[in-house]
Amino acid sequence: MRADRLVSLVLLLRQRGRLSAATLARELEVSTRTVLRDIEALSAAGVPVYAERGRHGGFALLPGFQTELTGLNHDEALALLVAGSRRGAQVFGLGSALASAMLKVVDALPESYRNTAAGAAQRLLIDPETDLLARRSVAEEVPDTIVAEVRRAVFAGHKLRIRYAAADQAPKWRTVDPIGLVTARDQGYLLATRSGADRTYRLSRISAAQELAEPAQRPERVDLDRAWQERSARFRTGGDQVTVSVRVDPARRAHLVDTALTIGAEEPEVDGWLRLEAVFQDPRHAEWAVWQLATHAEVLAPQWLRASLRERATTLATRYDVPPGESRPSRASAAATSAATRTPDSTAPSK
Template structure:
């Protein structure tokens, strides 16, 4: 543990510059006294580490000092190469950059870790998009990514589902999210979420914006997904399921003598639920709401009329 912590201190100072003992202790989740001992150990090992006293003081490395990545564990080296998704990087226009970065990291690894990294690359491949869906064309993705990185305002023609469908928007892009093979840009004011593949026209500008200092992209996306599901499933249905059949997010109410289970499930709408329950055929019986049960009965009667009596 101590060896790994020493490497962490070294890399933190190398990437962030001057840090106080309290900042290092908070980052590493140890006491300030432990940081003092670790800094003494690094100095004794010949690391050019200096401490400045005073209010603006802290520890820092000698200017220009860099360390090789010999502190990586086997698991960290494997995870590093597993996390490099070439598909999304290429879509962002960073395919060659990612390849060059991985090449440099690989060259800096000790031979034994290099073997593990190569094994990961050869045995695992990440493919984000789902089956049965054509990949969305996102010609403006590199431009959006550049605006995110440089803090530049975008003006877009955006296609939404509600009327009027095509609207012009001024976006302050805070960040990009890749979800199930689809790119989303989170942008102010708001912030709000936009699908990148629904951008019909885009023009960048030299106008800069200030990204909120307290904006956390990961936290926003987690809250956005939770709110999306809360808004998506606004209704409920009570249904009977044949033995062995289950539904996601179902709450079991009782099990009948014939083995069928009565459950309560959230539904997006009556129309959407009708299609979903029809997929289960005779393995489901809708009890409530009455409107949904009636629509299913009407649809089933119409299907029977089309296909006739089957013997």
């Protein structure tokens, strides 16, 4: 680990020139004290690194210093293979390895290409953290120690013991046969089998992992893309799926189609809206999807979904029915007030 860090430190100074201890610490994800110890180690090993004092000082290498320390280690090579998405490398715990590998790649370029490549890289931004509406794409946080243990078991072909919390369940230990790792929309997944049955585990729900010495029971070769597609298809057709009959403004049809699992019957209505049969993964998915469309959609069935959306809308309307800061009546008192002020039923018998 320290040897890789020393190489990265030398390459940073070669490619960027003079850098402060604080900048080096930030780039290498260590403390400034560690950077100072590394500088001393490099100097003792004969690397011509020197310090410049003053407000804009820092550390630098003597001009013309060359090094052949550009060989990629295993994690750095692996990071480059998943570098199509930098956040994908982050999900798999390879973010620092990717940064180190890229330093070595740049350093290996001929000097005539190095500046050109650096300038071209500044003109490209791939998969930013926010879109044009400033909506952030937040990757799930998974401790590097856990991801590293899972990776080792996957690559070594060993069984893996994980402490996993399924949705709405307490975490418990289970032993699985790992097949591969997948990242989708900044979420990492472990594809595995358990007692011969396919299983998919979200990395962020693994709170502990332990590689076992026992070989995993799995095929020698795997097509991860095909395996992921098959599991995705089973996920979409399983569970507590809900079919919803809904009217939608044609201008918002695409939003509904994008969130639903499938769209069945579709026909136009006399007012220009469309009537669709949409299938959702479960009741919560159905309510969330239709709620996003606000007044641009109306659920016709099932009745429970209409009632749920009505309750949510009523709660929201009540919240904004009083000036900000004023106390709001509780549900019980609001119901009592409503009952007290309700117009008597004309058909009720008089006293």
